[in-house]
Amino acid sequence: MMNLHTCADEAACVRELSTAIVATLGGAISAQGRAGLAVSGGRSPIALFKELSNAELDWPRVDITLVDERFVAPSDPDSNEGLVRRYLLQGRAAQARFTGLVTDPASMAACLEQANRPAGQLTLAILGMGEDGHTASLFPHAPELPQALDPAQALRYVSVTPPAAPHQRISMTLAALLRARHRILYIGGATKRAVLEQAAPARTTNMPVSFVLNQPGAPIDVYWHP
Numbered sequence: 001m002m003n004l005h006t007c008a009d010e011a012a013c014v015r016e017l018s019t020a021i022v023a024t025l026g027g028a029i030s031a032q033g034r035a036g037l038a039v040s041g042g043r044s045p046i047a048l049f050k051e052l053s054n055a056e057l058d059w060p061r062v063d064i065t066l067v068d069e070r071f072v073a074p075s076d077p078d079s080n081e082g083l084v085r086r087y088l089l090q091g092r093a094a095q096a097r098f099t100g101l102v103t104d105p106a107s108m109a110a111c112l113e114q115a116n117r118p119a120g121q122l123t124l125a126i127l128g129m130g131e132d133g134h135t136a137s138l139f140p141h142a143p144e145l146p147q148a149l150d151p152a153q154a155l156r157y158v159s160v161t162p163p164a165a166p167h168q169r170i171s172m173t174l175a176a177l178l179r180a181r182h183r184i185l186y187i188g189g190a191t192k193r194a195v196l197e198q199a200a201p202a203r204t205t206n207m208p209v210s211f212v213l214n215q216p217g218a219p220i221d222v223y224w225h226p
């Protein structure tokens with residue numbers, strides 16, 4: 001079920017989100033000693049990463065990883081790890097512990113083996129959305145989509161071949177996203193608002209984001225700005 005937060009503009013969303021994220025991670029640190037955060041790539045989170053990197057939080061107790069990654073070396077301009085290193089792991093947040101997904105750019109199997117090692121419960125997953133209705137790297141019509149959306153999927157990460165976007169991907173599975181304690185979807189603009197409204201009413205594999213928007217036991221906070 002989704003809880004929609006409408007912000008006046010991007011700056012307002014970034015401030016509101018940063019406050020909410022710090023509260024959520026801080027709460028987990030107080031309760032369990034550490035917090036786990038998984039973030040998305042793309043252009044949308046850059047301003048949020050900049051704001052968060054200066055937030056006051058016990059960053060050494062925060063484990064940061066990725067919701068999804070392109071199968072490229074971390075030095076590649078398209079790498080989500082590179083994006084996180086440039087914009088989030090700066091300032092105060094440089095003290096967080098980061099684990100990327102492309103741990104061996106020569107072997108997808110080795111990356112998946114590493115990414116799927118046992119881990120504690122994720123505190124928060126921050127998702128983005130594409131205009132085709134993908135979230136994470138859960139792309140419509142990807143051959144691996146059935147495994148990635150399987151509610152009984154034990155794996156946290158699978159490989160995904162996007163039918164119409166560059167690079168092989170490593171994506172968190174729907175089941176893993178739903179096992180996180182909290183979920184946020186952060187989007188902006190009129191086109192994505194229309195996509196959200198199309199995807200919100202019912203689950204459809206044509207718009208995989210609909211599976212995170214329609215889960216009674218796993219609410220999601222959606223932040224949108226015009």
Ligand SMILES: O=C(O)[C@H](O)[C@@H](O)[C@H](O)[C@H](O)COP(=O)(O)O
Nearest residue numbers: 040041042043044128129130136
């Ligand atoms: O690595 C990725 O491609 C992302 O994690 C992806 O799911 C992203 O969130 C959307 O594609 C939105 O991207 P924009 O913010 O660039 O529109």
